[in-house]
Amino acid sequence: MALQRPQYLIDTLHKLSYNEKLGRLAPNTVMTEFRPATPADLAAITEIYNEAILHTVATMDTEPQTLDDRRRWLTRHDDNHPVLVAAKNGTVVGWASLNEWSDRPGYAVTAEVSLFIHPDHRGRGIGKQLLHEVLEAGRRTTLRSLVARIADENIVSLNLFRAVGFEDVGLMREVGKKFDRLIDIWVLQHLLGDRDGIQE
Numbered sequence: 001m002a003l004q005r006p007q008y009l010i011d012t013l014h015k016l017s018y019n020e021k022l023g024r025l026a027p028n029t030v031m032t033e034f035r036p037a038t039p040a041d042l043a044a045i046t047e048i049y050n051e052a053i054l055h056t057v058a059t060m061d062t063e064p065q066t067l068d069d070r071r072r073w074l075t076r077h078d079d080n081h082p083v084l085v086a087a088k089n090g091t092v093v094g095w096a097s098l099n100e101w102s103d104r105p106g107y108a109v110t111a112e113v114s115l116f117i118h119p120d121h122r123g124r125g126i127g128k129q130l131l132h133e134v135l136e137a138g139r140r141t142t143l144r145s146l147v148a149r150i151a152d153e154n155i156v157s158l159n160l161f162r163a164v165g166f167e168d169v170g171l172m173r174e175v176g177k178k179f180d181r182l183i184d185i186w187v188l189q190h191l192l193g194d195r196d197g198i199q200e
Helices: 005-017 019-023 039-055 066-073 126-138 155-163
Strands: 031-034 083-088 091-100 110-117 144-151 165-179 181-191
Touching: 031 126, 039 066, 039 083, 039 110, 066 155, 083 126, 091 126, 110 126, 110 155, 126 155, 144 155, 155 181
Parallel strands: 110 144
Antiparallel strands: 031 083, 083 091, 091 110, 144 181, 165 181
16 A cells, blocks of 8 residues: 555645745755855856956956956945845856946936856756846836847856847847957847836
8 A cells, every 4th residue: 555645745835836846855955045145155156257257258358357446336326226245055147137238317217137147057957047036126116128138159158048028139249359259149128017107
């Protein structure tokens, strides 16, 4: 006769979220924490960003940033332009931010998304989770539109952003140059919420 689980245990398991089930049933699983960035995270944020600068076309920056550079960058962010980190066992493994798209006041309803994951933690779904988190953070602001600029050859990032609802606006030909080659850049856009108070 097959061993039957007590009904109270079945009910309890049904009530657990997916992550809670993983944590309860697989105690060795390391859960990812998503939270606002603090100055204490800047060393890790800088390291992750500099790796992308030196080895990828995920950013068109070409010179590594210093800790002071990133500190000034963090101070320019506010409640409408949050910076989030993904951490495992207290170690930051990725970060995302909503950045001012333009200094012209009329564009204040738009922000640009940045997303970077430590190379040792790519391909594990952290980027997608972190992108969802920063989109949710955007919905709690007064922003209306999020944009992203992604290199045409960065297929992984293009697929990721499209998967969460970003739509292609257009391809800008040869607007970037890095690693001694010209790079085409896609512009993608995601609209947040309803158009409250905005006239068509």
